[in-house]
Amino acid sequence: MKKFLLVCLSTLAFTAYTEECAPKNIILFIGDGMGLSQVTAGKIEKGTLEMERCPVTGLVTTWSASSFVTDSAAAATALSTGVKTRNGMLGESPDGNPLKNVTEYAEEMGKSTGVAVSCSLTHATPAGFIVHVPSRKMNPEIAAQIAASGIDVLFGGGLDYFKPCLPELQKKMPVVFSTEEFRNLGTPTNAAAILYPVHPPWSTDRELSLKELTQKAIQILSQDKDGFFLMVEGSQIDWAGHQNDATNLINEVVDFDTAVGAGLDFAEKNGQTLVIVTADHETGGFAVLDGSLQDHNITKTGFCSDHHSATMVPLFAYGPGSSVFSGIHDNTDVGKTMIQFIRASE
Numbered sequence: 644m645k646k647f648l649l650v651c652l653s654t655l656a657f658t659a660y661t662e663e664c665a666p667k668n669i670i671l672f673i674g675d676g677m678g679l680s681q682v683t684a685g686k687i688e689k690g691t692l693e694m695e696r697c698p699v700t701g702l703v704t705t706w707s708a709s710s711f712v713t714d715s716a717a718a719a720t721a722l723s724t725g726v727k728t729r730n731g732m733l734g735e736s737p738d739g740n741p742l743k744n745v746t747e748y749a750e751e752m753g754k755s756t757g758v759a760v761s762c763s764l765t766h767a768t769p770a771g772f773i774v775h776v777p778s779r780k781m782n783p784e785i786a787a788q789i790a791a792s793g794i795d796v797l798f799g800g801g802l803d804y805f806k807p808c809l810p811e812l813q814k815k816m817p818v819v820f821s822t823e824e825f826r827n828l829g830t831p832t833n834a835a836a837i838l839y840p841v842h843p844p845w846s847t848d849r850e851l852s853l854k855e856l857t858q859k860a861i862q863i864l865s866q867d868k869d870g871f872f873l874m875v876e877g878s879q880i881d882w883a884g885h886q887n888d889a890t891n892l893i894n895e896v897v898d899f900d901t902a903v904g905a906g907l908d909f910a911e912k913n914g915q916t917l918v919i920v921t922a923d924h925e926t927g928g929f930a931v932l933d934g935s936l937q938d939h940n941i942t943k944t945g946f947c948s949d950h951h952s953a954t955m956v957p958l959f960a961y962g963p964g965s966s967v968f969s970g971i972h973d974n975t976d977v978g979k980t981m982i983q984f985i986r987a988s989e
């Protein structure tokens with residue numbers, strides 16, 4: 644592990660890395676709408692965040708091809724393909740051509756792939772790592788493309804959209820629908836857990852934490868000797884931002900951060916895993932204005948918007964290849980770099 648880091652530390656540019664740096668596995672954690680103030684709020688609540696175990700920090704610009712302020716679809720496309728597109732589009736260029744994503748590159752390299760999220764699996768962020776459609780609103784088509792894809796782990800909600808393609812999915816992998824079935828999954832080579840008709844409730848009302856989903860996803864995917872790519876999304880930080888709901892915002896950051904801890908636990912033991920923690924955009928123009936560090940309590944917050952903002956988002960990285968993420972980069976650089984690493988890890 645130390646040897647990998649030393650090699651990587653001499654790397655200054657995103658494109659100039661040595662093959663020794665290329666990680667075998669990549670776990671990308673996306674806190675939807677998680678700007679720096681959201682992370683700050685989580686830190687005050689928890690004291691020390693799991694994210695702080697990452698030695699590398701950076702900042703990421705998020706504008707889309709069509710807008711100063713991105714939506715989650717264009718941001719997911721940038722992070723998954725390394726190409727900017729128009730707001731609302733998933734896995735397609737602004738002129739409507741399909742863009743190959745990191746999941747597809749990983750599959751091509753014989754790696755296992757998965758997504759684990761706290762929203763419908765058809766929602767913009769997870770869909771942006773799997774499908775190619777001109778509009779994020781095409782839920783039935785998105786579900787059909789997901790079911791037809793080569794992805795190995797699908798944990799989230801969205802059963803209403805998956806009903807027509809369940810037989811196709813069930814031919815490929817065990818599909819479970821409840822907490823109990825999920826906990827009895829064991830370690831098949833692939834699996835889907837579609838746990839809610841559409842979206843899960845807030846983290847405080849979820850039976851299965853994002854951490855539990857992440858641990859099971861890693862357990863399944865890490866059986867592949869060729870390695871894996873996993874995207875985990877804390878989806879509802881964004882929704883709390885839209886609603887200017889600081890309480891649920893903090894709860895969602897904490898739930899997300901706890902899942903990050905599970906990824907880092909695996910990466911520490913494994914030594915060949917790059918963990919990246921970032922966001923697709925900031926939501927709410929959120930600020931932490933007063934509170935008590937001793938009591939882990941925030942007494943005053945502010946929102947200057949009920950939509951996304953254009954402010955840069957933080958990035959945290961751990962493991963082989965992580966040093967290239969230090970500094971300020973564009974969201975497309977994250978996608979391009981992950982794809983380079985995947986293609987170099989033969």
Ligand SMILES: [Zn+2]
Pocket residue numbers: 676715881882885926951
């Ligand atoms: Zn949003």
